[in-house]
Amino acid sequence: MADTPDALFRTLADPTRRAIFERLCRDGEQTVGALTGAAGVSQPAVSKHLGVLKQAGLVRDRPEGRRIHYSARPGALVPLIDWTRRMEGFWEARLDGLEDLLKRMDQ
């Protein structure tokens, strides 16, 4: 309903940030240090990216002593999936008309 993919798009638009998220999806829980080692940017930069990802609901953190484990949140991408589906739905709805169908074949 109140699917606002805005934050998701904006958050995932940055390549470094998206790479961090992808890594968390692929390899599961990671500490900030581990993520920093693979990110190619400084540790403060990684921390800031993680803050943005957390704010967008894409990751969550699990503090354990002085280390903090971050992990991707399943279901966080649902608004994005819904949005793409909606766009495709619009397209297919218009495709039902013969006129649009012919127009599509014309290209």
Next chain:
Amino acid sequence: MADTPDALFRTLADPTRRAIFERLCRDGEQTVGALTGAAGVSQPAVSKHLGVLKQAGLVRDRPEGRRIHYSARPGALVPLIDWTRRMEGFWEARLDGLEDLLKRMDQ
């Protein structure tokens, strides 16, 4: 294959630009003037957004006299859908791995 959601994310991150694309998906082909009327920004701004959308393969243009009709390109969102699927796949794969691990520990 179409493994570059980067341009899509960056292009769709801007709310104004995404609104233009959504309108094209919803209502089909539109002239720049029509889009400008609903965009809330100046005509040059709309033209620039359309240029970015076109560059990303999200829209195409059909010149007709001095007017240019823009329309959303179906299938342009496929890399985005693939990416989300891949992320979900990673998640589920790790879930399966966990289940297998627990199953093995159980016996």
Next chain:
DNA sequence: ACGATCGATAACCCTACAGCTATAGATCAA
């Protein structure tokens, strides 16, 4: 032919933000 309209481009401004270094706060190891 001529003025009007449509869209793209140019040139500029200004804000957002990703990056950095330095440092604070917290926890661990000795």
Next chain:
DNA sequence: TTGATCTATAGCTGTAGGGTTATCGATCGT
């Protein structure tokens, strides 16, 4: 306790990019 390690925050800088107005080229109506 003390020094080392881990992460977050503060403060700063540079740049990408979205907004504007002005204008140009192209096309249409008269």
